[in-house]
Amino acid sequence: MKRIQAFLTNKNMLLRMILSYLMVGLLVIVMLTFVIASKVSGDLTEEINRSADTAIEQSYNTASIVLSSTFDNFGSVFGSADIQVGFYDEDFDTSTLGRIGNKLYALSASNPLVHSIYLLNSQRKLAFSSLSTVRDFDEFYDRGALALLENLQPNRSGIFTPRHIHYAIDGKSDDRNLISVVLPNAIGQATNGALVLNLDQRTLQRMVMNGSESRLFQSMILNKQGIVITHTNAEKINTNVAEQPFVRTISASASPKGTFQFKEEGRTYRVTYMKSDSLGWTFIGMIDYEQLLGKVQEMKRFILGVTGGMLVAVFLIGGFFTRWIYAPIHRLMTYVHHSPLGAKERQGGSELDLLGNTFHYLENKIRDLQWHVTEYQSAKRSEVIRLLLTGACSQEKEMRKKLAGVRIEFTDSCFAVAVLKLDHFRTLQETYTQADIDLFKYAVANIADELASSRVYCVCFDSGADEVSLIANFPEDAWKDQDFAAMSSDIQAKISEFLRLSVTVAVGPNVSQLAEVKRSWAAARNALRYRLVHGTGSYLRPDVEENRESRSDHLMASAEKLIMDQLKLGDLNKVREALEQYMGLIRSVPFDELMLALTQLLLSTAKAAKTMVGSEQLSSRMDIGTLMEQLGTWETLEEIERWYMGMCEQAVHLRDRQAQHKNKWIVDNILTYIHAHYAEPGLTIDQLVEAGGLSLNYTRKLFKDMTGQTITAYLSGYRFAKAQKLLVETDLPANRVGELVGFDNANYFYVSFKKHTGKSPDHYRKQHKFSANEQAASDV
CATH class of the missing domain: 3.30.450.20 (PAS domain)
Incomplete structure (x- = not known):
């Protein structure tokens, strides 16, 4: 008993949770009961519906088969001799009457669905029946069948007619429902009788429903x-x-x-x-x-009643346990709510939001405290390194003290600075966020620090938007250029392997004093500029600028002029060849002269493009300010070369498109002039050339290129087309037609027309008018 009391006291929260879970389980059972009841009711309803649908479909199939087979069977015997003699015999003897009666009786007895069969002869007013002997219409007991015969339409049979009969045959009464099918016997539109098939409705009902x-x-x-x-x-x-x-x-x-x-x-x-x-x-x-579904609904109502009672019990007990569990939490929230610390940050829409925001607020406070401590150390470290690289602190002893304050201790006498610059930085900015780029730089610094620290003492730090720098400290004569090159190669390989990034490494010269670190740093940054020449992923030594020679102004101007001449001619292949020569010349010049040469090339290109196209047609991409801004974004001469060729292609394309529009305008003017003045005998090529506004030879070439014909051929063809139209549509003499289309010499018109069409004007007129008359006659 004591153990139970101890459990209830020490595990109070666990007990509350167990009881709450029991309530949840009970609620689930209640809901499951409701779902099962609904499912059973739905399944029963669906099964009943399916049974009803099956019964109707079976009834449909049974009726269709039974009635169709019955109709087809009796329709086939309709033309038999024993049936037809009942319609056409003139003198019915005893033998004939017996044969007809026996036939009808045999047919009726052959099918349990058939109640009786009548053969009604409207010519002789005789009614033959499978139930009795032959009788006159006046004495026939089934007056309804005679009414069907009277209302029968010729050549229409197979109509199923429901009816009720009540008559007596030889003292025997018959009262039932029938379905009658009338098969008329007609010659043309005249009906001389019918075969009436009477089906027993009750028998059909039993056969169709089959006990359902x-x-x-x-x-x-x-x-x-x-x-x-x-x-x-x-x-x-x-x-x-x-x-x-x-x-x-x-x-x-x-x-x-x-x-x-x-x-x-x-x-x-x-x-x-x-x-x-x-x-x-x-x-x-x-x-x-x-x-x-009465029983099903009654069972469902019972289950729902029990379910409702259980739900009420669950809600009452659940409310008790909720209060039991919630009370301590409510006291905690009341305390938190009235606490003045971080009240604004801890606001929430519900109690759980309030608790969550409170814990989040406290967590952020702790994280902020940790971050501020770390940030202070990082900011202080960056400031000390900046003082070292800029030489702002001239006293070496003081500088070493500041370095020691941020846990940087240089123990050896020699220093060298290396700068690792991220390649394709523009693409990285377009692909990743700044936070991602910072992580990349952090990873680059870690890789560089890990590989370099195994060889020398080093300090890695963030030195720019796309840079990470490294200060190496080593004994004198213990670290050669080839050692730095090997280490840089390893760093580049690991960065490429793990980060899928490319970096260019530039190294400054070895210096022997702490104050000279700024000189190594400046030299490394200066060498880094030559990535433009050596390409991405390269290793740039401090002597990269040595042995570079300037090019004469005359040589550079000639190379530039060659590019401009080919650009104005629109020969892009020659432009590319000239540009490759130009790039080959500037690869070996100092960096400042290289940038000056590229700037001068861009100025000349922008000027030439405006001359070729017109400044109003150029987009802002060809503005010199925009060009200079874009020039600074490229990392290699190969990229600049591709970019420059793209500008040239754009300028040539715009110039060609303008020229094409202008050429079309010139040809359209010539065509318009021909269409307006073709009837003038004195119309000359010079007049047409003057309408185009260009030289004779160029106009001739342009017109043929645009239309596929010479000006003379087009003018002659247009005149002959007009002449053909006048010959067919008017009665004007041929010489007058020639005058109207610009031929002042009738003989010349006759000869030229026959040469052009293969026929003389008169022959052409007769042939086409004859064809037109034939076409009109055929239309009539």
Whole structure:
């Protein structure tokens, strides 16, 4: 007992959680019970619906097969001799009457669905029946069958007609529902009788439903007029239900089958129907949901009642345990809420938000404190390194003291500075955020520090937007240039392997005093500029600027002029060749002269482009300020070369497009002038050239390039086309037609026209007018 009390006391929170989980489990069981009840009810309903649909489909198939086979069977015997003699025999002797009666009886007995068969001879007014001997129409007991014969339309058979009979034969009464099929015997439009097939409705009902009738399931068959053919309730046979709501719904539907629900007198019914085009009938099944699912609904209501009671109990007990668990938390939140520290930062929409924001606030405070301490140390370290690199602190003893304050101690006498510059930095900026780039630089610094520290004492630090620098400290004569080159190569390889980045390394000269570190730093940064020449991923020694010679102004001007001349000619291949020569010249010059040469080339290119295209057509990319800004973003001469060729291609493209528009305008002017003045005999090539505004030879070449014809050929062709039109559409003499199209010499017109068309003007006119007359005659 004491152990239980100790457990309840020491594990109070655990007990509360267990009890809360029990309540949750109970709630889940309640909900599961509800789901199962709904599922069972739904499955039962679906099974009942499926059974009803199957019953209707079976009824449809059975009726279709039975009636179709019956109709086909009796239709085939309709033309037999024994049947036809009943329609056409003039003198019915005893033998003939017996043969006809026996035939009808045999046919009726061969099919249990058939109640009786009549052969009605309207010419002799005789009625033969499988139920009795032959009788006159006046004495025939089935007056309804005679009425069907009177209303029969010629050449129309196979109509299933429901009807009720009540008559007596030889003292024996017969009262039942029949379905009659009339097979008329007609010659042309005259009907001389019919074979009437009477089907027993009750037998058809049993065959169709096959025992599926029940008090809860009604089945019926309707014809197109809404008359009940068969029904589980015999009282409704032969009644018209066309105005019933469910029948109107079925009639309005274009679908051959379907299901729907409707309510009538407060009860819900489900209707399944199928339409038979061959019979003209509609098969309908109706389920009374209220009676059929009564037990299911009663069970469902019981389960829901029990579920509701359990839910109430769960909510009451759950409320008690919620209060039991929540009270300590509420006291904690009340304390937090009234605490003045960080009230604004701790605001939340709910109690959990308040607690979460409070813990988050405290966490941030601790993190800020740690960050400020670290940031202070990092900022102080950066400031000390800046003083070292700029030489702002001239006293070596004081400088070493400051370095020791940030845990940097140089013990050896020699120093060298290396700068690691990220290549393709512009692409990195477009691809990554600044935070990602800072992480890259941090990783580069770690790799450099790890590889260098195994060989010399070094200090790595962030020295710019795209740079990481390294100060190496080593004994005199213990570290050679080749050692630095090997270490730099290892650093570049590891950065490429782990970070997939490329860096260019520039190294300053070895110096022997702390105060001279700034000189090594400056030399390294100066060498770094020659990445433009040596390319990305290179190693730049401190003597990279040595042995570089200036080029004469005349040589550079000649190379530049060659580029400009080829650019103005629009020969981009020659521009590329000239540019490669130009780049080859400036690769070996000092950096400042190299940049000056590139600047001068850009100035000349911008000026030439404006001359070629026009300043208003150039985009802002060709503005000199923009060009100089873009020049500073490229890292290698190869990139500059590709960029420059792109500008040249743009300028040539714009110039060619303008020239093409201008050439089209010139040719259009010449064509317009020809169309307006072709009838003038004195029209000359010089006049047309003057309309274009260019030289004779250039105009001739331009016109042929644009149209594929010479000016003379086009003018002649246009004149002859106009002449052909006048010859066909008018009666003007041929010489007058020649004058109207610009030929003042009739003989020359005749000769030229025949040479152009292969026919003389008169022959051409006769041929085309004759063709036009023939076409008009054929149209009539």
